[in-house]
Amino acid sequence: MNHRIKKILLSLSACAIVGTANAQHSNDWQQYFDELAAMEDIDVNTDWEQDYELYTELAKSPINLNTATREQIEELPFLTSQQSEDLVEYLERYGPVRSKNELMMVKSLELPQRKLLEIFTYIGEPTTRKRSFAESIRNGRHELSLSARIPTYEREGDRDGAYGGYPYRHTVRYRFDAENRLTLGLTAAQDAGEPFFANKNSLGYDHYALYALATDIGPVERLAIGTFRLSTGMGLVVNNNLSFGKLATLQSLGRRQQTLRVGSSRTEGRHFQGAAATVRMNKALKLTAFLSWRPYDGTVASGDTISNINTTGYHRTKSELDRKGNTHATAAGANIAFRWKRFRAGATAIYTHLDRYLQPSPSLTYRRYYPQGTDFLNASIDYSYASRKITVNGETAIGDNGAIATINCLSIGLPKRVNLLALQRFYSYRYSSPYAQSFSDGGRVQNESGIYIGATWQPTYGSRLTAYADIAYFPWARYQTSKSSHSIDIFCSALTQLKQWQLSARYRARLRQTDNDGGTALTANNSHRARVAATYDDGKMLKNSTQADVAIATNEGTSTGWMVSNQATLRHGIVAATAHFAYFHTDDYASRIYCYERGLLYDFSFPMFSGEGIRYAFLATARLSGSLRLTAKVGVTDYFDRATIGTGHQKIDASSQADIDFQLIWRF
DSSP: OOHHHHHHHHHHHHHHHHHTSOBOOOOHHHHHHHHHHHTSOTTTSTTHHHHHHHHHHHHHSOEETTTOOHHHHHTOTTSOHHHHHHHHHHHHHHOSOOOGGGGGGSTTOOHHHHHHHHHHEEOOOOOSSOOOHHHHHHTOEEEEEEEEEEESSOBHHHHSSOSSSOSOEEEEEEEEEETTTEEEEEEEEEOTTOOSSBTTBTTSSSEEEEEEEEEEETTEEEEEEEEEEEEOTTSSSBBOSOOOOHHHHHHTTTOOOOEEEEOOOSOOSSOEEEEEEEEEOSSSEEEEEEEEEEEEEEEEEETTEEEEEEOSOOOOSHHHHHTTTOEEEEEEEEEEEEEETTEEEEEEEEEEEEEEEEOOOTTOGGGTTSOOEEEEEEEEEEEEEEOSSEEEEEEEEEETTSOEEEEEEEEEEETTTEEEEEEEEEEOTTOOOTBOOOSOSSSSSSSEEEEEEEEEEOSSTTEEEEEEEEEEEEOSOBTTBOSOEEEEEEEEEEEEEETTEEEEEEEEEEEEEEEOTTSSSEEEEEEEEEEEEEEEEOSSSEEEEEEEEEEEEESSSEEEEEEEEEEEEEEETTEEEEEEEEEEEESSGGGOEEOOOOOSTTOOOOOEEOSEEEEEEEEEEEEOSSSEEEEEEEEEEEESSOSOBSOGGGOBSSSEEEEEEEEEEEEO
8 A cells, every 4th residue: 555545544543543532622712713813824923822822811710700890801802892892781781690691682792702701701609899809819729830842853953963952842831810810920931952051041941931910909900010911002002912813803893902911921022021000090091101121132233233133032053042132122101091981092102222223134125114223212192982883993103203103993883793894004114113013914013004894794693704805005115025015815704503513614815916036026926725614513522623725826836735634622521632634735835724733721733734744633631630630742744745844953854743742730
């Protein structure tokens, strides 16, 4: 029998064995997150892992619907303005809630949002007496998590000594949560190849995140110390809290929240480090202020000048270690927010100082207007108004060079569960903010203007149609584009729920312009991606999802790719298991395909595949006791079209790559 066919049959047989063992009914929020991420550009929107950790944190600390404040409801990222307002009004008028079936009475809540509310909220006892801070501390819960990844292969950097550490990736997390009144913890993370208790990591781990967040202490609504994340307005000045994917924007109908959260991520790129507080000045006014000082990795051009700030967080080779923490940024800012009934307005200002001069490479035209200098000042005003049917919100920002950025959004709820959304943005090619992250096609709040129009329709209780179109113009050069260009992005999807079955189909077309091979003119660089999926969920023991993906890319040639995959999750008693299998076949990297894969807690797994091969993974979880949980995963990628994997220091002299992951969680 052909060797390739043997490998496919062997992995399918293993999946079948796991599939017959009983397994776990998976968290619906992970499926929701998959739907948001699957058709976005994972390599452009780089904060999916951070977003994943945010949803994980929210799922671990659900809020009691019968004691929830308006602010807690509004911070749930999957609700629209109308849905959060209607839910708050229902709770105030008809509470306390005795069953989550009552949520069907909130007409604006659709099926996906009701399922998510079952995860991120719970029905607890209504209390007329508010617990003291000390009582909440006594009722707090601890969590200690240890996780590690062990590769079964050797990379070039391990063989030739270029990497300064051993090839294992591991993380330690501790977290204490006192009924959402106090959260504190420590994350210590080590990537494969990084020195441990050696070189610049003499204190052990390569990255530490120490954080504490206290809420509702007199007039202080939130107080954060250590690493934290902050977002204000629509993200034109500061947002290191939640990404702004196009599908997520449509599903939340453009709603954005001003939030202050802990920074518990193992990634090092976008958090603040210092202290921040939100203070209620009166019923209508809130003031948020922060001070941050933290190191960054600067690529040294000459002397005290750096050409860019590297945010990968890797410190494996000598050059990576040399730039670790060689640049420090001091940032201070404040936001004042005013609220009167359904109207909100706010103003934000942030000043940043670098201890090295930032000078992007002048030879790269597209970087000419990137941030430059040692001092940066940004300010903005934002607004929002939400009625039962109409929501408008926006923000306008200015940099210290006088350049403007503005974004404005309008959503309308029509009869028969139809919602329309229109979003306009203009980001001057001269505008820049070190911490900006907002809605964009190019991944930056700079050098872009565009119009985005989307619609959702729920014709029946279990069905949903979604579509959007986005047209963007880039007046200055971009990466791989030496002159002004434009792009068109079109998306549509259909989903229907038939008892225990969910069927879905989606299509996305991205029509962009890039330089031709000679760099003399622009050429069309288009991509088309489609997916059909069928999911069976009995709500108790078994959940199985089968899907097929197709990708077509055209740019002075045509590249095609496709993938079929299946993921089964089963549960029985204290043991749960998930099996994932995929076969992929693409012409090259241009027609690459992404596929969400269930992983360890806190571990966002969305691998990319190109070429021909199979991917299979097995995940098992056992509750060793009421407080201990052990999870193990084996993931294998087997290529049929190559003898080596990767390039440079990451090169593997084999056609197969297998990783073993372990995680032990102790909750007490």
